Amino acid sequence: MMKTLRSIILFYVLVFFGFNVSPTVSDCSYPIGAQIQPSYNPGFTVFYQNTYKIVNNTRTNEVYILYCSASAPAPNVTGVSSAKYFQVPVKNVATLDIPTVTFLELMNVYSSIKYVNNTASITSPCLQKNIENKSIQNFNSSNSNDINVIFSNPTQSYNDNKTVNVNIGDDLTPLQKLEWVKFFSLFYDKEAVVTKTFASLQSIYLCNTKNLANISIVNKKTIAWVSYDSNSNQFEVKRDKYHAQLIKDAGAYSTELSVSTVNINELHSIINNAYIVIDESQSIASFDAWQRTFGYYPGQSDVNIPDFITYRRVYRVNKHVNFDGYLDWSESSAARPDLAIQDLIAIQYPTYQSSYITKWLYIFSNNDSPILLTSNNCVNPNQTQTIGNCSVINFTGDSSSTNSTVNNGLYGSKKLPPIAEAMIITFSILAGLAGFAVGAWLVLVIRRKHQERFIELKDEPEVPEVQMSNVTEPTNTSV
Ligand SMILES: *[C@@H]1O[C@H](CO)[C@@H](O)[C@H](O)[C@H]1NC(C)=O
Ligand SMILES: *[C@@H]1O[C@H](CO)[C@@H](O)[C@H](O)[C@H]1NC(C)=O
Ligand SMILES: *[C@@H]1O[C@H](CO)[C@@H](O)[C@H](O)[C@H]1NC(C)=O
Ligand SMILES: *[C@@H]1O[C@H](CO)[C@@H](O)[C@H](O)[C@H]1NC(C)=O
Ligand SMILES: *[C@@H]1O[C@H](CO)[C@@H](O)[C@H](O)[C@H]1NC(C)=O
Ligand SMILES: *[C@@H]1O[C@H](CO)[C@@H](O)[C@H](O)[C@H]1NC(C)=O
Ligand SMILES: *[C@@H]1O[C@H](CO)[C@@H](O)[C@H](O)[C@H]1NC(C)=O
Ligand SMILES: *[C@@H]1O[C@H](CO)[C@@H](O)[C@H](O)[C@H]1NC(C)=O
Ligand SMILES: *[C@@H]1O[C@H](CO)[C@@H](O)[C@H](O)[C@H]1NC(C)=O
Ligand SMILES: *[C@@H]1O[C@H](CO)[C@@H](O)[C@H](O)[C@H]1NC(C)=O
Ligand SMILES: *[C@@H]1O[C@H](CO)[C@@H](O)[C@H](O)[C@H]1NC(C)=O
Secondary structure, eight states: OHHHHHHHHHHHHHHHTTOOOOOOGGGOOOOGGGOOOOSSOOSEEEEEOSSEEEEEETTTTEEEEEEOSSSOOOOOOTTOTTOEEEESSOOSEEEOSTTHHHHHHHTTOGGGEEEESOGGGOOOHHHHHHHHTTSSEEOOGGGGGGOSEEEEOTTSOOOOTTEEEOOOOTTSOHHHHHTHHHHHHHHHTOHHHHHHHHHHHHHHHHHHHHHHTTOOGGGOOEEEEEEEETTTTEEEEOOSHHHHHHHHHTTOEEOOOSOSEEOHHHHHHHHTTOSEEEEOOSSOOSHHHHHHHTTOOTTSTTOOOOHHHHTTOEEESOSEEOTTOOBHHHHHTTTOHHHHHHHHHHHHOTTTTTTOOOSSOEEGGGTOOOEEOOGGGOOOTTOOSOOOOOOOOOOOOOSOOOSOOOOOSOTTOSOOOOTTSSOOOOOOTTTTOOOOBOHHHHHHHHHHHTTOOOOOOOOOOOOOOOOGGGOOSOOOOOO
């Protein structure tokens, strides 16, 4: 170890003073302590050799030889003839794949990002800062020479020897997605520190899962995670591994269904009894428009208004957006399952951790403005992602929370209460966010981004808060 360190220092000293030295094989190595092994079968494997690692990305059928020596090895391994070679640690990268950004932030290597697919899509405040001073720019293929690796994904056909295609999709569970942080660590030789980061986030996730595992069946709630595709005019009730596992781990039931794409009558039969609905439709801007599209507008024929509308329990992941209306959820949720699960728990059980303020989920049915993330929210550029903690408690749910009381306030702005409760779970990503009501212009921007054909509505009376026993036929509102 010391020897390695000494030779590395010597190497840099020599380079610094302009000697033309070529490091030899002994200049680098991957001891056991600096190795990762995936534990949830996330879709990649790594095989360590003395001075290089063979990474098999089985989700995109790519093999990479990551070598720390001065020149590329000629490894004698079956099936790697088509491998792409990278000298590591990489220094300058392009991240065309959006979720990759937060994985690099988790390792504190986001300063290596020189190019992204679209600077307007970036929500991370500290990255926005680097966009403002032009240290991050839009990528085009003539920029390839400036960088060591291009992290992309299969949605883009751009492909060459420098491109690493990742595919961190919803067919992966929340912890499988998180495990891709280990994949990125391989390119930065950050295995040792990432092993710890992964373990911390995993243990927070599993601690919350365990805390919610003991809710009695009568207290369990059903969450329907839906979206509407305006091109196909189809509704989807999400049942992929990511959403199903997240809902289950947050102590709730998923809606039971046999198909994922449904028409409106099937949709109603599946979701009408849900306690909470989370909507991820891209093309619907207002709750009024959502109610019309989903067939729940008061006065629409044959509509029984379900409880989740009456009690305002329709949520969205759109709480934090950037100036151009892009969602922070799309950028950072894959790397932060620890927060995703706490968001999902908070909307079901506000008493579980009363000081928790959701990061992404907010009540759509309240028509609140989203919170704008700007470069001013970059508080600590040295550590943009902060890891919280979780204590094991005996939580059995609550039986009386009919009303949605989740705090739609500023994420991270609330002071912790005194350590009075049995459990403290805190985190402080983007602590000190200075958020402001972003006003109608933002809504307009978002509408434009989502290419919504927006239906202008007269002010409709709000859906009255009624006790469940009073819910009978909807009042007939002229449309
Ligand atoms: C390559 O692998 C084959 C079979 O595993 C082995 O016989 C051969 O010696 C290897 N060659 C080198 C240069 O390592
Ligand atoms: C990579 O994984 C695939 C699928 O498991 C396998 O078929 C292939 O042989 C592997 N390649 C290498 C070089 O390990
Ligand atoms: C980059 O942006 C283009 C245009 O929006 C999109 O088609 C493509 O899929 C994006 N690439 C990646 C890797 O996300
Ligand atoms: C841009 O700002 C970031 C963070 O403030 C800094 O690390 C970086 O060096 C700056 N880049 C340039 C080109 O000024
Ligand atoms: C790509 O970038 C280069 C230099 O940054 C610029 O000259 C060129 O016009 C760009 N090409 C496109 C298609 O944007
Ligand atoms: C990619 O790398 C391989 C192996 O190093 C090389 O044979 C090939 O020419 C490279 N292709 C391009 C387009 O650079
Ligand atoms: C970030 O790290 C640099 C170098 O270690 C240090 O000078 C600077 O004060 C740090 N900034 C903050 C906000 O902690
Ligand atoms: C838990 O988080 C709080 C607030 O971030 C912090 O003060 C405390 O030290 C953490 N506890 C542990 C055990 O990490
Ligand atoms: C779950 O609750 C039961 C009884 O209500 C109790 O015996 C058991 O220890 C609890 N389990 C956990 C993990 O708290
Ligand atoms: C958990 O709480 C339930 C109900 O409050 C109680 O019956 C049970 O004994 C508790 N279990 C433990 C392990 O404390
Ligand atoms: C729900 O909200 C209504 C109106 O604000 C209130 O009258 C009712 O008591 C609340 N119910 C619960 C269980 O908090």
